[in-house]
Amino acid sequence: xxxxxxxxxxxxxxxxxxxxxxxxxxxxxxxxxxxxxxxxxxxxxxxxxxxxxxxxxxxxxxxxxxxxxxxxxxxxxxxxxxxxxxxxxxxxxxxxxxxxxxxxxxxxxxxxxxxxxxxxxxxxxxxxxxxxxxxxxxxxxxxxxxxxxxxxxxxxxxxxxxxxxxxxxxxxxxxxxxxxxxxxxxxxxxxxxxxxxxxxxxxxxxxxxxxxxxxxxxxxxxxxxxxxxxxxxxxxxxxxxxxxxxxxxxxxxxxxxxxxxxxxxxxxxxxxxxxxxxxxxxxxxxxxxxxxxxxxxxxxxxxxxxxxxxxxxxxxxxxxxxx
Amino acid sequence: xxxxxxxxxxxxxxxxxxxxxxxxxxxxxxxxxxxxxxxxxxxxxxxxxxxxxxxxxxxxxxxxxxxxxxxxxxxxxxxxxxxxxxxxxxxxxxxxxxxxxxxxxxxxxxxxxxxxxxxxxxxxxxxxxxxxxxxxxxxxxxxxxxxxxxxxxxxxxxxxxxxxxxxxxxxxxxxxxxxxxxxxxxxxxxxxxxxxxxxxxxxxxxxxxxxxxxxxxxxxxxxxxxxxxxxxxxxxxxxxxxxxxxxxxxxxxxxxxxxxxxxxxxxxxxxxxxxxxxxxxxxxxxxxxxxxxxxxxxxxxxxxxxxxxxxxxxxxxxxxxxxxxxxxxxxxxxxxxxxxxxxxxxxxxxxxxxxxxxxxxxxxxxxxxxxxxxxxxxxxxxxxxxxxxxxxxxxxxxxxxxxxxxxxxxxxxxxxxxxxxxxxxxxxxxxxxxxxxxxxxxxxxxxxxxxxxxxxxxxxxxxxxxxxxxxxxxxxxxxxxxxxxxxxxxxxxxxxxxxxxxxxxxxxxxxxxxxxxxxxxxxxxxxxxxxxxxxxxxxxxxxxxxxxxxxx
Numbered sequence: 001x002x003x004x005x006x007x008x009x010x011x012x013x014x015x016x017x018x019x020x021x022x023x024x025x026x027x028x029x030x031x032x033x034x035x036x037x038x039x040x041x042x043x044x045x046x047x048x049x050x051x052x053x054x055x056x057x058x059x060x061x062x063x064x065x066x067x068x069x070x071x072x073x074x075x076x077x078x079x080x081x082x083x084x085x086x087x088x089x090x091x092x093x094x095x096x097x098x099x100x101x102x103x104x105x106x107x108x109x110x111x112x113x114x115x116x117x118x119x120x121x122x123x124x125x126x127x128x129x130x131x132x133x134x135x136x137x138x139x140x141x142x143x144x145x146x147x148x149x150x151x152x153x154x155x156x157x158x159x160x161x162x163x164x165x166x167x168x169x170x171x172x173x174x175x176x177x178x179x180x181x182x183x184x185x186x187x188x189x190x191x192x193x194x195x196x197x198x199x200x201x202x203x204x205x206x207x208x209x210x211x212x213x214x215x216x217x218x219x220x221x222x223x224x225x226x227x228x229x230x231x232x233x234x235x236x237x238x239x240x241x242x243x244x245x246x247x248x249x250x251x252x253x254x255x256x257x258x259x260x261x262x263x264x265x266x267x268x269x270x271x272x273x274x275x276x277x278x279x280x281x282x283x284x285x286x287x288x289x290x291x292x293x294x295x296x297x298x299x300x301x302x303x304x305x306x307x308x309x310x311x312x313x314x315x316x317x318x319x320x321x322x323x
Numbered sequence: 324x325x326x327x328x329x330x331x332x333x334x335x336x337x338x339x340x341x342x343x344x345x346x347x348x349x350x351x352x353x354x355x356x357x358x359x360x361x362x363x364x365x366x367x368x369x370x371x372x373x374x375x376x377x378x379x380x381x382x383x384x385x386x387x388x389x390x391x392x393x394x395x396x397x398x399x400x401x402x403x404x405x406x407x408x409x410x411x412x413x414x415x416x417x418x419x420x421x422x423x424x425x426x427x428x429x430x431x432x433x434x435x436x437x438x439x440x441x442x443x444x445x446x447x448x449x450x451x452x453x454x455x456x457x458x459x460x461x462x463x464x465x466x467x468x469x470x471x472x473x474x475x476x477x478x479x480x481x482x483x484x485x486x487x488x489x490x491x492x493x494x495x496x497x498x499x500x501x502x503x504x505x506x507x508x509x510x511x512x513x514x515x516x517x518x519x520x521x522x523x524x525x526x527x528x529x530x531x532x533x534x535x536x537x538x539x540x541x542x543x544x545x546x547x548x549x550x551x552x553x554x555x556x557x558x559x560x561x562x563x564x565x566x567x568x569x570x571x572x573x574x575x576x577x578x579x580x581x582x583x584x585x586x587x588x589x590x591x592x593x594x595x596x597x598x599x600x601x602x603x604x605x606x607x608x609x610x611x612x613x614x615x616x617x618x619x620x621x622x623x624x625x626x627x628x629x630x631x632x633x634x635x636x637x638x639x640x641x642x643x644x645x646x647x648x649x650x651x652x653x654x655x656x657x658x659x660x661x662x663x664x665x666x667x668x669x670x671x672x673x674x675x676x677x678x679x680x681x682x683x684x685x686x687x688x689x690x691x692x693x694x695x696x697x698x699x700x701x702x703x704x705x706x707x708x709x710x711x712x713x714x715x716x717x718x719x720x721x722x723x724x725x726x727x728x729x730x731x732x733x734x735x736x737x738x739x740x741x742x743x744x745x746x747x748x749x750x751x752x753x754x755x756x757x758x759x760x761x762x763x764x765x766x767x768x769x770x771x772x773x774x775x776x777x778x779x780x781x782x783x784x785x786x787x788x789x790x791x792x793x794x795x796x797x798x799x800x801x802x803x804x805x806x807x808x809x810x811x812x813x814x815x816x817x818x819x820x821x822x823x824x825x826x827x828x829x830x831x832x833x834x835x836x837x838x839x840x841x842x843x844x845x846x847x848x849x850x851x852x853x854x855x856x857x858x859x860x861x862x863x864x865x866x867x868x869x870x871x872x873x874x875x
Contacts, residue, residue, distance in 0.1 A: 001708065001709045001710075002708075002709060003708040003709070004707065004708050004709075083695070087699075087700050087703040088681070088699075088700065088701070088702075088703035088704030088705075088706075089703040089704070089706045120683075120693050120697070120699055122681070122704065122720070122721065122724065149720050149723075150716070150717060150720055151714075151716040151717070152707075152714065152716075152717055
């Protein structure tokens, strides 16, 4: 009989992140099945030791653990496809750095909620933190965090990814990790902008620290624990983002600070840019509806929507009542 | 313990309900419970469990200070002195003795003779005693009482399912009368009798105690805080379910003090249902377990006054056991029954869809289906390396999710009764009339607010329109009275239910207006709709009420 550890791990999504995960799985000594609807060749041939599989049902039938590395625009559709082929034995773990939107942005949902709703799978989790695709692909040391209410799910992810170059930490605050992962992108973009615009280290530090506090308040609306935002999923990921000049969120901020239009800058960094610029205003609208004060996120959303320019946004933050 | 004498074992026939065999299996059940709680424990765990039990029991018995307590107290003190000097074997034996003591204290009793007596005669007697005007129709008392206690839901499905699965009925809990009306409704619906846990405080009333003792109730002593006791209690419930005894427990744990429908449940006994099913799968002989959410909806609640008092004091949460509320006052019983027996649909019990331990809908064969109608392979949820296995963390998480799903069912199956509608309307008027005050300040404004009759009637129609829209979306259920009675009669029905039973009327007429009198009571009854606050705020009336249309 096949034990759970002998089963291969399925990775969905042939982009950079999906390929990095599949590569980590292989490096941890497990069979990795990489499924990409758009074709593996989009991001190049599969990493060494990774099997490209064309059919989702076949890969899922062989695996217990499915790692999902698709964008928020595809998450609902992917969840529905998984719903047709997954059962109670599966663990579904996504690595989405964003929230799924419905009703033209009125409703924001963590992807774990979508997966629970669209499938019969209970063991749902999220993978986040300073997991840098290029580092993982290159086999450089790093770490990340997996969140799930199910110990089994966490154990599966650890067994699938942990290796000499990758440490996997754990938490049960699934929704906290999801909100943190989503808002780190926004703060990384703001940090990129601040650095590019010459705000200086002090202002940048205040911006991201107070911004993370805002993120924690938003997280609480979803039922997250505040301490999640000070851990790997929050500050950990933000530090990694700021240290990585290639991170699209930071690049987006820098490009705008250098005088590019938002439209231009988004075109340069790709789909991530579109998601980022849509998320902040939606988060702020949610916070306002819930009477939660998020001044830094509000300033970022104001700049993104064109409601005010950078000096005005900076003034709005600097002139706030300190009491 | 009052039991009828019996010379030999109870003889059962294959058609008898499973519970008829209970007494014959009781020794084996207690044995299973003790073994399950005591085996496989490390020496450290055994010592910790014993030390915890000794500490908690000495604390409890010292404060209890009655004759029953003093004998037990000396036993626990002696045990506490000896624990640390015992070797591992002695401690294990001591743990087994303590567990056995608890298990026998919990274990119930079922006497088919008492069951037959109750099911055949009590409805008629109860009707005759409480409503003498019906004496000429005494033989039809069951039917007469049946008009007062309405049962809704697919009981045919449950009856068929009860042959293929163990039913675990999980009702909302508003009153100590819940188990009485539930028993009546169960029998009328032709459903098999169930075993259930009843608070030990209920056994202090000799009349109630006799029936509790003989109809399958097991005793739950909420004063005992020892972990060992809780483990024995859960194991007892688990063993019963595993052995196919249909069960009932109130997942809210205690009566709803606020009057609201439970939005959170306790997971201890619920976990025993999940565990029982998992154990059956692991053993290779799956016996499906079907959880059946049930709402019990009273027009008038026997203990409303003391419950809301406790709620408002915030001192009467789950740990508080009221020894002297309306339930222990016979005159209040009498008045309550007289009022209740004058009302059609005074109590509505609504059985929800049976669900498996994962919240999936079950059909009458015991198969599970997800929300898209796909057959669910339940076994796949407990596989480890391809074979079914126990896993405490996993099952605790399944239980937590099941608790949330049961609460969703409670909400959906809530039957809105006249007193809830009228209380909601009047309480909203109170808030409008006293802006800027907090809840507690408002509740002190007895007799200060008068609402013109026409405005109350208009508000009732407006609220009913919204409730009907929610009912059309399947978010709640309207009682036949709320659905089909014109607003003036609906209002009168609620006022008449309150007056004469509660110490002070919730509202009274004065110069063509309603004086809001007992605001705590209004608050209590309107709280039944509390979980629909967001839905009501976001809803516009679907259409004019049928009742209002009927009057035009």
